[in-house]
Amino acid sequence: MTATIIDGKAFAARVRGQVAEHVTRLRAEHGITPGLAVVLVGEDPASEVYVRSKGKMTVEAGMKSVELRLDADTSEADLLAVIDQLNTDPEIHGILVQLPLPGHLNEDLVINSISPAKDVDGFHISNVGLLGTGQKSMVPCTPLGCLMMLRDHHGSISGMDAVVVGRSNIVGKPMAQLLLGDSCTVTIAHSRTKDLADVVRRADIVVAAVGRPEMVPGDWIKPGATVIDVGINRLDAPERGAGKTRLVGDVHYESCAAVAGAITPVPGGVGPMTIACLLANTVTACCRANGLVEPEGLTA
Numbered sequence: 001m002t003a004t005i006i007d008g009k010a011f012a013a014r015v016r017g018q019v020a021e022h023v024t025r026l027r028a029e030h031g032i033t034p035g036l037a038v039v040l041v042g043e044d045p046a047s048e049v050y051v052r053s054k055g056k057m058t059v060e061a062g063m064k065s066v067e068l069r070l071d072a073d074t075s076e077a078d079l080l081a082v083i084d085q086l087n088t089d090p091e092i093h094g095i096l097v098q099l100p101l102p103g104h105l106n107e108d109l110v111i112n113s114i115s116p117a118k119d120v121d122g123f124h125i126s127n128v129g130l131l132g133t134g135q136k137s138m139v140p141c142t143p144l145g146c147l148m149m150l151r152d153h154h155g156s157i158s159g160m161d162a163v164v165v166g167r168s169n170i171v172g173k174p175m176a177q178l179l180l181g182d183s184c185t186v187t188i189a190h191s192r193t194k195d196l197a198d199v200v201r202r203a204d205i206v207v208a209a210v211g212r213p214e215m216v217p218g219d220w221i222k223p224g225a226t227v228i229d230v231g232i233n234r235l236d237a238p239e240r241g242a243g244k245t246r247l248v249g250d251v252h253y254e255s256c257a258a259v260a261g262a263i264t265p266v267p268g269g270v271g272p273m274t275i276a277c278l279l280a281n282t283v284t285a286c287c288r289a290n291g292l293v294e295p296e297g298l299t300a
């Protein structure tokens, strides 16, 4: 079998197009422009790249983009004051604090200081609780993107056996909640799971969010299963020239694609969906803040 490739890049472009259409309608019919503020503390080069591309795509979708760059030694009190200001700014509907934060800042405290209604990353403890109890919440962007791709590929995933490898708060756990919400039978695997290969082999849907390059081989995959690879790992690639690198996921793409029914590539799979879902969450937050109908298909 050769797997169908789930093209996250094309799907994300479609989602961004839907977001842009909704933004145009919000402005024309209600005079409202959704606004997203991204706060970056320090100069982590990877975070810089993410923040720049988030800002660019926010503007391309017709929304207001605010980027706040703070020094690496910004105090917790000063950062909380910035967030407080954004919480009360009526032109800002989504707030994202780029992680990781410098070590002297308490990430939980900072994230939980964002107004839950503007928490477009879905990391605030209130949103975590709402998602866990099946209530309307802001949903973390990466798992939301995975869910959208699964729904698009399968129509319904109700009753399917899903295994999520990884139990982080930002990917693994919310992913499992979303799959449960869509009536999958969900197993969460992690570094202490016994017989991981056998656990994965039972799955109709495998979501790998481990952070270990190419860890899941093809012989762990049930023939015809759908494989969603969240991993982003940069490896040295001397064969491409001195100092060159390449991106790989958490699954071994070639061997898994030979067995799976469908698979997301890296790059071009889950990655592009994450920013698209950030934009979708900002529009959703804006609609909720103004008591307006939310765009269809852009939330869980």
Ligand code: NDP
Residues within 6 Å of the ligand: 142, 165, 166, 167, 168, 169, 170, 171, 172, 189, 190, 191, 192, 193, 196, 209, 210, 211, 212, 230, 231, 232, 233, 250, 270, 271, 274
């Ligand atoms: P974390 O490091 O926070 O979590 C990794 C999880 O994998 C942990 O639960 C850990 O288990 C588990 N794990 C580690 N080793 C093994 C193993 N040998 N067998 C089974 N489970 C194992 O990572 P994240 O969830 O933040 O990210 C996961 C991956 O997704 C990374 O590659 C990251 O770069 C990528 N990512 C991609 C995004 C995107 O936009 N595409 C967004 C966010 C992340 P335990 O809890 O027992 O330690």
